Amino acid sequence: MGAKTRIFLLEDDTNLAETVSDFLEDEGFAVEVAFDGEEAQEKLYEARYDILLLDVNVPGINGFELLKEARAGGVDTPAIFITSLNAIENLEEGYESGGDDYIRKPFALKELLLRITTLLRRNFAHRENPRVTVAPGVEYDPTGNTLYERGEPVNLQPKELALLKLFLSRPGETVAHEVIYDTLWSYDETPSESALRTYIKNLRKIIGKEKIVSIKRYGYKYLP
Template sequence: MSKASLLLLEDDPNLSESVSEYLESSGYSVTCVYDASSAEDLLYEHKFDLLLLDVNVPGGDGFSILKNSRKEGNVTPAIFITSRNSMRDVEEGFESGGDDYIRKPFALKELLLRIQTILKRNFYHNPTDVLTLAEGITYDSDNQVLLLNGETQTLQLKEHKLLKLFIQHRGQLLSHEMILEHLWDYDETPSDGSLRTYIKTLRKLLGKDSIVSHKRLGYQFR
């Protein structure tokens, strides 16, 4: 199974090293940057699963970096890591598109739990409420409504979760393991047969070429 990819913006090299080593030992891939310009470049060039952003950094601030990235269509969830502790700072963090806010100093275990919670939820930010997937096909992710030529299509809960996952990772090859882990909770037993059924349903609605199967590797949403 591929590791979740995290971007860590933290200008304190000691803290950056401690956080990255802990998260990598917990099974994540961590890319570290130390200033605003480097963070902006990587956000433009690469796709991450989660952003960890310090607020006060050389060349800018985490709030502005994320706010500008959201305007460009970046939907990746983000956690702010900062020593700022006023309520106005918290509000600004969420208003700029953040999903969580952790104050320094913090326990590494707490950060790990927050990361796990956000990745499990797999929510994401859309610049618009309704996404156009193809001609005559739109999807309201907030209300979980798929419209085909204006008519509402009925989907099961896991089919909605799968469609959201594909939309978030449009064009990327998703492994079978990643999809199974996302669709089924820890107390459920994943089913390859059910996954194939969900894929078949989405193809029927979105077009047979909308989801490409890569033998022994996974699926790709186009």
């Protein structure tokens, strides 16, 4: 059997979170739960999921802001908002922040399951693009936004994936530090030189040190 489809659930109502989680696990999914925005933020940086189920009104970062930030960081996992908000502007905000679907409370668990399976099917149907060979034994799936090493997915941080995508879009070109900062960090974040060095180091471990060349005081170059 293959690995279970992984679902991430952000829901601050512990009873509802338990009900949804138990139901989905009975349906054969693996479910990871977070109860507030900060906890969700940490977990989204630590692991990859196949579907995101995000309540909007949660403590800390709300679901809209959480997904907007994740999308800016390169996370393209399909997302469904779960919320009691009804106004049309809320619906628009949900889609503008990168949501793929929207379900209002109270909802039937079977309806949620239908939306999940529909979104998964649509997402997998789009994964027709051939993988890009990054290095010997290392391939990148542009549609699934996943790096594979010897056929196994590599768990990269969203900013590491965004950096890899930038290099692959400009093979053989020197990419300036400023361009990298603008790509990896949103306008309300402060770029970190030390964090960038860590991302470069982690990518080099996977694709080979010789594949990413440092251009002193200017930037980096990916050698295909």
